[in-house]
Amino acid sequence: MVLRGKCWKFGDNIDTDVIIPARYLNTTNPNELALHVMEDADKEFVKKASKGDIIIGGNNFGCGSSREHAPIAIKGFGIACVIAKSFARIFFRNAINIGLPIIESSEFVDESDEGDEMEIITDEGIIKNISKQKEYKVREFPQFLQEIIDNGGLMNWIRKVKL
Amino acid sequence: MGMTITEKILAKHSSKSLVEPGQIIECEVGIVLGNDITAPIAINEFEKLDVKDVFDRDKIVLVPDHFTPNKDIKSAQQVRQIREFARKYNIKHFYETGRAGIEHAFLPEQGIVTAGDCVVGADSHTCAYGALGAFSTGVGSTDMAGTMITGKTWFKVPHSMKFIYYGKLNKWVYGKDLILYTIGKIGVEGARYRAMEFTGEVISSLPMEQRLTMCNMAIEAGAKSGIIEPDKITEEYLKNRSKRKPIFYFSDKDSKYVEQVEIDTSKIEPQVSFPHLPENAKKVSEASGIEIDQVFIGSCTNGWLSDLRIAAEILKGRKISPNVRCIVIPSTPEIYKQALKEGLIEIFINADAVFSTPTCGPCLGGHMGILAEGERAVSTSNRNFVGRMGHPESEVYLASPAVAAASAITGRITSPEEVL
Numbered sequence: 366m367v368l369r370g371k372c373w374k375f376g377d378n379i380d381t382d383v384i385i386p387a388r389y390l391n392t393t394n395p396n397e398l399a400l401h402v403m404e405d406a407d408k409e410f411v412k413k414a415s416k417g418d419i420i421i422g423g424n425n426f427g428c429g430s431s432r433e434h435a436p437i438a439i440k441g442f443g444i445a446c447v448i449a450k451s452f453a454r455i456f457f458r459n460a461i462n463i464g465l466p467i468i469e470s471s472e473f474v475d476e477s478d479e480g481d482e483m484e485i486i487t488d489e490g491i492i493k494n495i496s497k498q499k500e501y502k503v504r505e506f507p508q509f510l511q512e513i514i515d516n517g518g519l520m521n522w523i524r525k526v527k528l
Numbered sequence: 529m530g531m532t533i534t535e536k537i538l539a540k541h542s543s544k545s546l547v548e549p550g551q552i553i554e555c556e557v558g559i560v561l562g563n564d565i566t567a568p569i570a571i572n573e574f575e576k577l578d579v580k581d582v583f584d585r586d587k588i589v590l591v592p593d594h595f596t597p598n599k600d601i602k603s604a605q606q607v608r609q610i611r612e613f614a615r616k617y618n619i620k621h622f623y624e625t626g627r628a629g630i631e632h633a634f635l636p637e638q639g640i641v642t643a644g645d646c647v648v649g650a651d652s653h654t655c656a657y658g659a660l661g662a663f664s665t666g667v668g669s670t671d672m673a674g675t676m677i678t679g680k681t682w683f684k685v686p687h688s689m690k691f692i693y694y695g696k697l698n699k700w701v702y703g704k705d706l707i708l709y710t711i712g713k714i715g716v717e718g719a720r721y722r723a724m725e726f727t728g729e730v731i732s733s734l735p736m737e738q739r740l741t742m743c744n745m746a747i748e749a750g751a752k753s754g755i756i757e758p759d760k761i762t763e764e765y766l767k768n769r770s771k772r773k774p775i776f777y778f779s780d781k782d783s784k785y786v787e788q789v790e791i792d793t794s795k796i797e798p799q800v801s802f803p804h805l806p807e808n809a810k811k812v813s814e815a816s817g818i819e820i821d822q823v824f825i826g827s828c829t830n831g832w833l834s835d836l837r838i839a840a841e842i843l844k845g846r847k848i849s850p851n852v853r854c855i856v857i858p859s860t861p862e863i864y865k866q867a868l869k870e871g872l873i874e875i876f877i878n879a880d881a882v883f884s885t886p887t888c889g890p891c892l893g894g895h896m897g898i899l900a901e902g903e904r905a906v907s908t909s910n911r912n913f914v915g916r917m918g919h920p921e922s923e924v925y926l927a928s929p930a931v932a933a934a935s936a937i938t939g940r941i942t943s944p945e946e947v948l
């Protein structure tokens with residue numbers, strides 16, 4: 366799969382409260398959640414960003430609560446991928462489980478700026494910063510996680526492997 | 529090579545004689561937990577799979593505590609969904625409003641979790657039960673759904689990090705101050721993906737409720753879990769409480785830690801974590817004078833009976849500053865009843881505080897005391913992220929119940945020493 370989009374850059378420790386504030390957690394509907402994604406980090410985000418864009422974060426992206434509403438809101442909005450220096454562990458699990466593509470790459474994050482055009486070739490594990498004409502090889506996931514990703518998330522994996 | 533308590537529990541639940549950090553294992557889960565925010569998504573996922581039943585109706589715990597008593601129609605719908613699911617599958621541990629407490633206080637109190645358990649909960653502060661000598665960690669809703677079906681989940685065995693607390697504990701310094709100080713020292717990702725093992729002479733004499741406060745906040749340093757080796761205090765706490773037989777595990781002398789942090793507690797003053805990260809911990813003396821609008825004493829971190837007793841000791845015979853709203857919330861109905869018996873509730877009300885039925889409420893900016901733009905609160909909860917208790921431009925300062933109560937009286941962040 367090839368993903369293409371513009372990137373939006375955030376700093377370190379982007380927590381799940383700013384990704385989707387608790388005041389919107391009285392629903393589980395991805396479309397409703399998507400209306401408020403990143404709202405407390407950048408009020409204008411949903412107006413500026415488009416489907417297919419990419420979120421870039423620093424260290425510890427998705428720290429805080431276990432709310433799966435966070436990756437669901439990001440995915441629901443149509444963000445193609447989140448690339449960060451590192452992810453908080455529950456967010457990491459949740460993203461894999463629901464099939465939101467995530468990539469860890471410090472080098473990429475350091476060398477990219479907001480607004481850069483990106484291309485991600487998922488099957489080959491390659492990210493290209495088209496604006497800066499740079500290419501990065503992405504570190505592979507452990508085999509077990511890759512199996513969940515390839516099956517399209519945890520529930521599909523359970524359906525195929527466990528039932 | 530020896531194993532840590534965390535590795536031993538994980539080895540046991542994955543039927544292995546040895547596990548090593550970094551290894552991916554599949555574990556049998558003893559308890560799987562969800563609340564009114566996370567369980568609805570788990571139930572949706574569960575139902576997608578068209579399975580006939582849950583893996584074990586006695587091992588699933590559903591606690592509506594965040595937006596309860598329900599604050600609006602949508603949150604009422606969410607609890608209805610949980611209630612119907614619980615009825616359909618005859619879930620033993622479903623607790624209605626009035627009977628339910630805040631999950632991470634309620635499960636230990638009711639003996640639903642015990643030493644040696646492997647617990648997952650669709651709530652990040654599930655790490656609290658490490659205080660009982662269990663491996664316990666937060667996951668998301670889809671993981672909860674998967675576990676409700678299979679009774680199993682996967683883990684990467686975490687590296688363990690050892691914290692040794694020694695020295696004397698100063699007056700007005702509690703488990704809350706120790707953990708705020710520790711997070712201040714190592715940062716909000718200082719223990720990312722790791723197990724924090726709290727040890728040392730100070731921990732050995734720390735009461736269980738304060739141990740629970742410390743393990744509760746392991747996640748605020750990015751940890752997968754927090755844990756304390758069981759001892760006499762654990763045994764005493766679990767006696768007549770634990771619904772299953774506790775199993776005690778201990779770290780081997782030659783077990784490996786990726787890092788060891790030694791903390792001299794005699795140097796620690798009451799702590800206050802400044803907005804907007806728990807790692808911004810400072811001495812209360814450095815915060816004194818900051819004016820506040822609200823005080824919240826409660827949450828799964830500090831809504832224990834011992835917390836209410838401390839707050840009441842300070843508030844007794846005094847009045848809350850006219851510029852402050854003070855909200856006190858016990859974590860469970862049992863604590864509520866005991867507070868009533870001991871006359872604590874009367875002390876709070878006489879001091880002009882609000883006293884409520886158990887709920888997460890203000891801790892996550894849900895209801896029962898939301899902050900307006902520009903307002904500032906002292907809270908005994910565990911997070912002070914942007915917008916955590918209300919408007920994105922409000923501020924939360926984290927502290928112990930003692931500092932919170934003292935601050936409520938003066939209307940500015942205050943050391944308990946100053947008012948007593």
Ligand code: SF4
Binds near residue numbers: 630631651828888891
């Ligand atoms: S009290 Fe706060 S931190 Fe604890 S479970 Fe409730 S919302 Fe989460």
